[in-house]
Amino acid sequence: MVAGVYFRISLDRAGEGLGIERQREDGLALAARRGWATREFSDNDISATHGKFRPGYAALMAAAKAGEIDCIIVFHTSRLWRNRRERAEGIEILKEARVSVVPVKGPELDMTTAYGRGMAGMIGEFDTMEVEVKSERQRRKALQRAQSGRPNGGRRAFGYSADGTALRTDEDGSSPEADAVRQAYTSFLAGRTLSGIAADLNAGGFRTTADGPWLHNSVRVLLINPRNAGIRTHNGKEIGKGLWPAIVPETTFRAAVVKLSESSRRTNNVGAARKWLGTRLYRCGRPGCDGLMVCTYRAKYADGRPRRVYRCPACYLSRLADPVDMTVRRIVEERLGRDDVADLLTVDAGDQAEDVEGLQDEALALRQRRASAVKMWARGVLDDQELETVKQEIADQLAEIQVKLADAGRENVLVPIVGAEDPPAEWRKLEGIIDREQAIIKALGVVRLLPPPVGRRTFDPETVGFGWHRKR
Incomplete structure (x- = not known):
């Protein structure tokens, strides 16, 4: 047996x-x-x-x-x-x-x-x-735990204590992880890429709570975590306010989520991090084209050395990259050095600050109405169709509120530069930090590379067009 x-x-x-x-x-x-x-x-x-x-x-x-x-x-x-x-x-x-x-x-x-x-x-x-x-x-x-606002269990969230009820602090009372989270949101909304933020966190000596290095995916997970804004969720749905301190305002969190979910946001078409200033930033200035320029190398020059060029994939216009980048950086530096640099931050007429607290109260009331509708359905007061109608109407209103909160949390990427004591010097410090440079250029205007004059062999700065968003 x-x-x-x-x-x-x-x-x-x-x-x-x-x-x-x-x-x-x-x-x-x-x-x-x-x-x-x-x-x-x-x-x-x-x-x-x-x-x-x-x-x-x-x-x-x-x-x-x-x-x-x-x-x-x-x-x-x-x-x-x-x-x-x-x-x-x-x-x-x-x-x-x-x-x-x-x-x-x-x-x-x-x-x-x-x-x-x-x-x-x-x-x-x-x-x-x-x-x-x-x-x-x-x-x-x-x-029940979610409805009471208490934090969920599981692995510790970056920035928070093990039980999730307070910020993680050092012996001197500082909260370096929470500060790093705030900086990550600020950098992202100012144009820094996820890979760039991951590099910043790793350089600062921070590790994920799984004791691994920061990667662009882990930064994404960090930024879309509602816990950072003091929001309690359950099964992927927002329940209400949590009983722990928020690291960032809800408006900042909403703005980051909206930016991450934008359909036009694609970071894999040029690799994990962009290496050249004009890649998919400069536009082709040939009449009727307006394509985005990409960076490549071309070896057909008199000295035999390969040269970096910007090329339009649509019409094949190409321009030497180094003099173009130098010209663009010089144009931006000159604009930031003018006496009226503060005008770049002027709010357009008609723009009004959102009542953030009022929007948050309205969202809370809508969630309570949704919970009441479910209870009425359970008692037979509402039928299935009526319940679905109510839930859809509330969902649409909540979506509108979240968009407004996100707009209120968007940061002007020009603020750190324009608010500096010496804006041109602050701009020069960013040279080589491509994502930050690109974000500032996008905020200022649109760069278009025009075809060079026929027969001209020297670079002409006038063939670099800069269309300003605001009057110079």
Whole structure:
């Protein structure tokens, strides 16, 4: 008689396998008392609830099909099955293989008889019910926790303490992680790329809470986390205000989310980070074209050396890159050096600051109305169609409010430059930080590269057109 001893534990937090070892000892002791030979099968830290592949269980069933074992010893039937579909399939396999189940705790189940299979099914239903009842309690507890504004569990959020209720602070009371989060939002809204922000965080000695380096994807996850604005979510939906301090204003968070979700935002068409000032910034000035210029190299010059050029993919206009970049940087520096530089920040007539607090109160009232509508539907006051109509109307109004909040949080990328003591010097410091330079140029105007005069071999600065957004 050969018994397949199967042992499994769903979650091994310590990674020591102690739960598995206890099941193994009990199973082997039962086999020894009955004088059976044994083969061991195990799955550590793998749940059986959702039908996830278990290599040990798969090997056990294969051994049963092949006639290599005569019975299965488990601590309890719940170690074998938690999932209804998997249990039904397993019972059929063991029926055909004429393999019984012998639990350490529980009745022996003879799978060759209808009674044994029926008992396996009934006991298994109680095992499944236990999991489902526990899951319902956990979901209800999670909803209650969210509605009360308390932070969720899980891994620590960057910038916050382990329990999520306060900012993470050093011994001197400072909050370097929270400061880094604020700077990340400021940099992003000022035109810095996600890769650039990741480089800044790594250079500052910061690590993710998973103890890894910052990458552009992890920066994206950081910026779209509502927790940073003190917003509590549940199952991906905003519930209300959290009980922890916000690192950034809601308007700043909304502006970052909108910018990240813009359909025109594509960062993979030129690599993770742009290397040249005019790449997909300068426009072709040939009449009727207006295409975006890309940077490439061309070797057909008298000295034989390759030269960097900007080329229009649409009409193939090309211009030497270095003198163009020097001219653009000089034009911007000259504009920032004028006495009327502060006029660049003048708000257009008709622009009005949004009532941020009023918008937030309005959003809260709409969410409360949505919750009330669901309760009215549960009492039968509203039918399905009426509920869906109310929810859609509220969703549309919430979307409008979020757009207004995002607009209120947008930052003028020119503020750090124009507000500096020496704007031209501040501009020169940014040379080589391409994303910041491009953001400032975009805020000032549009650069168009015109075809050079026929027969002219020297660079003509007049062929670099700068269309200003505001009057010079």
